[in-house]
Amino acid sequence: MPVFKTPFNGYSVKFSPFYEDRLAVATSQNFGILGNGRLHVLSLSPNPSQPFTEIAAYDTADGIYDVSWSESHDSLVVAAVADGSVKLYDTALPPTSNPIRSLREHTREVHSADYNPLRRDSFLTSSWDDTVKLWTLDRPSSIRTFKEHSYCVYSAVWNPRHADVFASASGDCTLRVWDVREPSSTMVFPPHEFEVLTCDWNKYDDCIIATASVDKSIKIWDVRSFRVPIAVMNGHGYAVRKVRFSPHVRNLLVSCSYDMTVCVWDFMVEDALVSRYDHHTEFAVGVDMSVLVEGLMASTGWDELVYVWQHGTDPRAL
Amino acid sequence: FIFVVGVVGAEIGKTTNVDQQDAGEDAAKQSSKASVFVNTEPMREEQVQNAVKFLSHPKVRGSPVIYRRNFLEKKGLTKEEIDEAFRCVPDSQPSEQTAGANQANTPDVQRPAQSQALQPGVSGSTGVTTLSRTRYSFRWSHALIAVGFLVVSGAGTAILIKKSFLPRLKSWIRKIVLEEEYDQLERTDSKPTVAEEASQAAKAAAAAAAELAKANQEILTSTSEDRRYFADVVRLLDKQVQEMKLMTNEIRRLEASSGASYSRHEDYQVNQTSSKPFIVNGKRDYGQRSVTSSSQPASVEPSSAPHPKSYMEIMAMIQRGEKPSNIRDIDDSPPNPNQQPSNPRLAPRTKPWEASQVQQNSTPAFPSQLNVKDLNSSVLDNSDNAVPWWQAKNAGIREINNGVDTNVYGAASSQQPIKRTWVPPQPPPVVMSEAAEAIRRPKPLVQKEQTLDDSSDISDKVMKSSELSKSERPIEGSITNTVLGSAEILEES
Numbered sequence: 001m002p003v004f005k006t007p008f009n010g011y012s013v014k015f016s017p018f019y020e021d022r023l024a025v026a027t028s029q030n031f032g033i034l035g036n037g038r039l040h041v042l043s044l045s046p047n048p049s050q051p052f053t054e055i056a057a058y059d060t061a062d063g064i065y066d067v068s069w070s071e072s073h074d075s076l077v078v079a080a081v082a083d084g085s086v087k088l089y090d091t092a093l094p095p096t097s098n099p100i101r102s103l104r105e106h107t108r109e110v111h112s113a114d115y116n117p118l119r120r121d122s123f124l125t126s127s128w129d130d131t132v133k134l135w136t137l138d139r140p141s142s143i144r145t146f147k148e149h150s151y152c153v154y155s156a157v158w159n160p161r162h163a164d165v166f167a168s169a170s171g172d173c174t175l176r177v178w179d180v181r182e183p184s185s186t187m188v189f190p191p192h193e194f195e196v197l198t199c200d201w202n203k204y205d206d207c208i209i210a211t212a213s214v215d216k217s218i219k220i221w222d223v224r225s226f227r228v229p230i231a232v233m234n235g236h237g238y239a240v241r242k243v244r245f246s247p248h249v250r251n252l253l254v255s256c257s258y259d260m261t262v263c264v265w266d267f268m269v270e271d272a273l274v275s276r277y278d279h280h281t282e283f284a285v286g287v288d289m290s291v292l293v294e295g296l297m298a299s300t301g302w303d304e305l306v307y308v309w310q311h312g313t314d315p316r317a318l
Numbered sequence: 319f320i321f322v323v324g325v326v327g328a329e330i331g332k333t334t335n336v337d338q339q340d341a342g343e344d345a346a347k348q349s350s351k352a353s354v355f356v357n358t359e360p361m362r363e364e365q366v367q368n369a370v371k372f373l374s375h376p377k378v379r380g381s382p383v384i385y386r387r388n389f390l391e392k393k394g395l396t397k398e399e400i401d402e403a404f405r406c407v408p409d410s411q412p413s414e415q416t417a418g419a420n421q422a423n424t425p426d427v428q429r430p431a432q433s434q435a436l437q438p439g440v441s442g443s444t445g446v447t448t449l450s451r452t453r454y455s456f457r458w459s460h461a462l463i464a465v466g467f468l469v470v471s472g473a474g475t476a477i478l479i480k481k482s483f484l485p486r487l488k489s490w491i492r493k494i495v496l497e498e499e500y501d502q503l504e505r506t507d508s509k510p511t512v513a514e515e516a517s518q519a520a521k522a523a524a525a526a527a528a529e530l531a532k533a534n535q536e537i538l539t540s541t542s543e544d545r546r547y548f549a550d551v552v553r554l555l556d557k558q559v560q561e562m563k564l565m566t567n568e569i570r571r572l573e574a575s576s577g578a579s580y581s582r583h584e585d586y587q588v589n590q591t592s593s594k595p596f597i598v599n600g601k602r603d604y605g606q607r608s609v610t611s612s613s614q615p616a617s618v619e620p621s622s623a624p625h626p627k628s629y630m631e632i633m634a635m636i637q638r639g640e641k642p643s644n645i646r647d648i649d650d651s652p653p654n655p656n657q658q659p660s661n662p663r664l665a666p667r668t669k670p671w672e673a674s675q676v677q678q679n680s681t682p683a684f685p686s687q688l689n690v691k692d693l694n695s696s697v698l699d700n701s702d703n704a705v706p707w708w709q710a711k712n713a714g715i716r717e718i719n720n721g722v723d724t725n726v727y728g729a730a731s732s733q734q735p736i737k738r739t740w741v742p743p744q745p746p747p748v749v750m751s752e753a754a755e756a757i758r759r760p761k762p763l764v765q766k767e768q769t770l771d772d773s774s775d776i777s778d779k780v781m782k783s784s785e786l787s788k789s790e791r792p793i794e795g796s797i798t799n800t801v802l803g804s805a806e807i808l809e810e811s
Contacts, residue, residue, distance in 0.1 A: 018664045031629045034636060035645045060650040074664045087650065092660040099650065100657040120666055137659065150388040151570075160671060165355050171573075174391045177355045186356045190392045194620060195573055203671040207354050214573060215620050224354050227394070238623035248670050258623035282626055291669060302626060 002308045002315070004052040008038055010300030012066040012242075012286040017117070018074035020292040021045070022055070025306050026079060028063025037064035039079050041091050044308060051308070056091045058098055068113040070137070071120040078123055080110035086125050086135065105133060105142055112155045118163035126153035132168050134180060146178055148185050155198045161206035169199040175211055177223060189226045191219055198242045204250040210267075212240035218255055220267045231267040235276075241285050248294040256284035262299045264311060279307055279315040357396045365395050369403030380559070458552070465545045472541040476534040484527060491523045 008027035016022035021044040029035025037060040043053045062083035070076035075092035079099075088101035108129035115123040122143070126132045130149045133142040151171035159165040164180045175196055177187040192213035202208035208230065212218040216236045219229040237259035246252035251268040262284055264274040282302035290296035295311040309315040369390050372378055378386060390400045498516040632642055 017667065029644065030632050030642050031626075033629075033632055035642060036648055058650075059646075059648050061648040071666055073659050073662045075662070076659055081650075087652075088659070090657075090659050092663070093657070097653060097657055099652045100659060101655065102650070102652050117669060140655075150384045159355075160669065162355070171570075172388045172391070174388070179353070179355060185397070186353065188391050188397055190394055193392075203669070224358075226357075239620065283623065292667070294670075302629075 002044075002048075002051045004040075004042060004054075004306040004308075006038070006040060006300070006304050006306060008036070008063075009282075009302040009304055010286055010306060011064060013298045013300045013306055014067050014069055014288050015290040015292070015296070015298065016069050016074070017071055017291050018069070019043075020290065020296075023288070023298055023306075023308070024067045024069060024077050025300055026064040026067040026286070027300075027304075028065065028082065030063075031302055032063040032065065032082060035063060036060060037062055037079075037081060039064055039067060039077065039089060040306075041077065042306070052306075056089070056095065056098075058087075058089050058095070060087065065109060066112045068115045068123060070123075071115050071117050072137070076137070078113045078115065078125075080113040080125055082109040084108055084110060084127065084129070086110055086113065086133075088137070101140075103135060103140070103142070105145075106131065108152075111152065112157075114155075114157050114166075116158050116163065117160055118158070124156040124158065124166060126156040126168060128152040130170075132156045132166075132178075144180060146185070148176060148188075149174070151195075154196070157200055159201045159206060160203045161201075167199050167201065167209055169196040169211060171195040173213075175199055175209070175221075177209075187223060187226070189221075191221060191229070192217070197239060200243050200245050200253070202245045202250070203247050210243045210245060210253055212243045212255060214239040216240060216257070218243055218253075218265065231272065233265050233267065233272045235263060235273050236261070241283070242287050244287060244289055246289050247291040248289075254287050254289055254297060256287040256299055256301070258283045260284050260301065262287055262297075275311070277309075277315055280305065357398065359396060361396070361399050361402060365393075366399050366402050366406070369393075369395060369399065370406045373403055373407040461548060461552075465541075465548055468544060469541045472537045476538060479530055479534060483530065487523055487527060491520055494519050 004025070006025060006027045008029045009031045010025060010027050011032060012026040014024050016024070023042050023044070025040040025042060026037070027040065028037045039056075039058040039060070040054055041056040043055050045051060045053055058079075060079070060081055060083075062081050062085075064079050064081050066080040068078045068080075070078065073090070075090050077089050077091070079087045079089065081087055084104060084106040086101075086103040086106070087099040088103075089098045090100050093100065106125065106127040106129050108127050110125050110127045112126045113123060122134055122136045124132055124134055130147060130151060130153060132146040132149075132153055134144040134146070135142050146168070149168065149170040149172050153168050153170045156166055156168040159167070166178050166180070168176045168178065168185075170176070173190050173192060173195060174188050175191050176185040178185045191211040192215050194214040196211050196213050199209055199211045202210070207223050208220060209223060210218060210220050216234065216238060218233040218236075218240055220231040220233075221229050236255065236257040238257055240255050240257045243253055243255045246254065251266045252264060252274070253267065254262060254264050256262045260278060260280045260282060262277040262280070264276075265272045266274050277299070280299065280301040280303050284299055284301040286300040288298050290298075296308065297311055298306065298308045299315070300306045307315040309317075372390070373386060387400055390403065395403075495516050498512045501512050635642055
């Protein structure tokens with residue numbers, strides 16, 4: 001069965017942009033409250049009886065909340081660690097050489113990491129210290145710090161078509177759009193009445209962005225007319241933890257929630273819910289869709305399981 | 319890409335000094351397309367007025383600027399409207415603090431003055447900051463000075479009375495007594511009455527003196543009481559402020575615990591109350607509050623998700639101050655902080671959205687109608703080694719090399735295949751140091767490969783034509799060249 005059991009509670013899962021069969025999983029002990037963390041790099045094998053091989057596993061003193069693959073180096077991963085550090089791992093180097101970097105600037109938990117898919121040389125980290133930081137691989141300190149939010153920044157995501165534009169979602173209930181060449185954010189609006197936990201850009205329409213919140217809803221916005229959402233998708237029973245637009249289908253997005261389900265939506269359709277997967281037995285906290293294999297998705301949650309399955313199939317099958 | 323914030327700046331009626339480096343660029347910028355990631359709405363007067371009223375409220379004056387801004391942002395005001403409101407309210411400090419913090423890491427980043435957040439004269443803003451701060455603290459010192467003045471004046475009058483009035487009284491008494499004595503010499507029979515009168519007068523005088531002394535004491539005590547009362551009032555006000563802060567914290571934690579299931583250690587919110595949030599290893603605050611708040615869901619807010627039992631157990635442990643026993647001491651520091659990452663083995667692959675046309679037909683009913691039977695058969699079919707279980711036959715393998723797409727949405731589909739039009743050439747590899755520079759410099763002149771990815775966007779074509787001319791590196795058409803190219807660049811830089 002295409003399930004991998006992690007020793008700690010899952011927090012995030014990301015497919016590699018270089019290898020179709022590779023993914024990274026961020027986990028934290030004791031639900032991320034207090035404890036160690038572990039970063040798994042898994043490989044999917046064609047053999048159905050042993051679907052996962054662990055290529056590498058890195059232990060950290062504190063929990064890992066997010067992971068991001070480098071877009072320039074096929075073996076590099078960035079880990080967002082709960083002790084405020086950002087760690088870089090090179091899976092091609094022996095474990096004793098890892099991590100290759102530990103960047104310590106955030107003063108609180110680092111909640112997300114995202115690598116620039118266009119410039120391929122820089123990445124963002126967002127933290128509970130209200131800031132977003134921009135880094136490159138070759139510099140030991142951050143290039144920019146973006147400090148405008150008044151509460152935890154849960155997510156910072158690059159625009160897939162504009163190399164210098166990114167959006168940040170924060171617990172201060174606002175979404176901010178930034179351009180790294182500008183000294184301050186270029187747009188700010190409140191997509192939800194409650195904390196915005198996640199956001200993601202549409203890959204095919206550069207102005208469309210999805211946000212999801214503690215208020216259980218997912219909203220799709222066009223930043224050019226941000227007063228009214230394009231679509232509002234209700235259906236989750238609890239807070240929505242993560243949304244990801246499909247890299248292959250323009251209108252499709254996937255979400256995971258504290259209601260333990262992973263849902264796929266088509267926001268252009270009246271009845272937006274396309275599929276619902278309830279394979280997790282605890283909060284579903286991380287979800288991703290593969291850029292290289294169409295329809296391939298992965299999810300992880302506090303039930304310490306990582307599932308990889310094709311959209312339209314049962315994750316627990318086989 | 320050149321994002322013209324000047325469009326917004328013009329709305330506010332300020333001159334936009336966009337590029338300090340190149341005057342020619344300025345003209346080019348004004349004429350080029352406006353960025354879509356900027357608010358183009360005009361300012362709404364009504365919202366600005368409401369914001370000004372809000373900011374002028376005395377209670378709001380006392381709160382940190384960033385919360386005032388956040389409140390207005392949550393109400394849906396745009397940055398321009400918020401900045402305008404801050405400008406209209408004379409005492410308050412607008413976003414210079416945050417804008418200043420944004421520049422903290424990059425001393426060499428130039429601050430173009432076109433941003434509406436940077437008001438004319440940042441130095442003036444810091445002056446306003448100190449002014450508002452001093453004015454706030456000024457009130458307390460003012461009060462102290464007033465109290466001190468009262469005390470001094472009270473003491474002064476007491477001293478004056480003691481020094482001047484009493485002697486005068488005494489001399490007056492003495493005078494009377496002398497007069498009495500003198501009268502006594504003249505009228506011996508009226509001695510007793512005179513003496514009585516004198517003694518009575520003396521008594522009266524003494525009584526008056528005593529009363530005066532008492533009055534003095536009263537003045538002194540009243541001033542000290544005043545002082546104490548004042549201090550009490552100050553303390554009560556303080557407590558009230560703390561209460562209010564606590565309440566807002568509670569609300570925040572309610573929200574936080576119901577959603578993200580962690581609460582925040584409000585260390586910069588001057589939390590001086592008795593229930594100090596406990597710190598475990600100097601870390602997150604998972605205080606009692608978060609647990610209790612999750613058990614009392616507010617009617618207005620979304621209900622908190624029920625947490626797993628073991629989660630609650632761990633929370634309880636931590637509240638008691640116990641550390642869960644399964645935590646190991648791990649040294650996760652890099653063995654060699656200067657370790658170079660290994661050389662990449664693969665070139666970056668183009669993304670599906672870069673390879674295909676922008677105006678792609680949306681495909682509703684995506685392979686959720688996929689035939690599960692087919693999938694099962696493909697997996698169980700061991701003879702078919704070419705297809706791993708996670709690449710379902712029906713969905714097809716999407717191998718994007720040089721933009722060539724071998725398979726499309728699925729055999730089961732009657733859906734349309736992706737329209738193959740012009741496939742962009744392989745972009746040149748990343749030049750790390752140059753790109754980092756580009757990020758640092760506002761409106762960099764040299765853009766690298768990313769502009770070439772976005773070929774179908776019309777605006778990009780305008781950009782490309784202006785920037786390709788400045789590009790030093792010709793476009794490389796094949797993947798293999800990029801690997802060599804990166805080596806070249808590394809040598810160059």
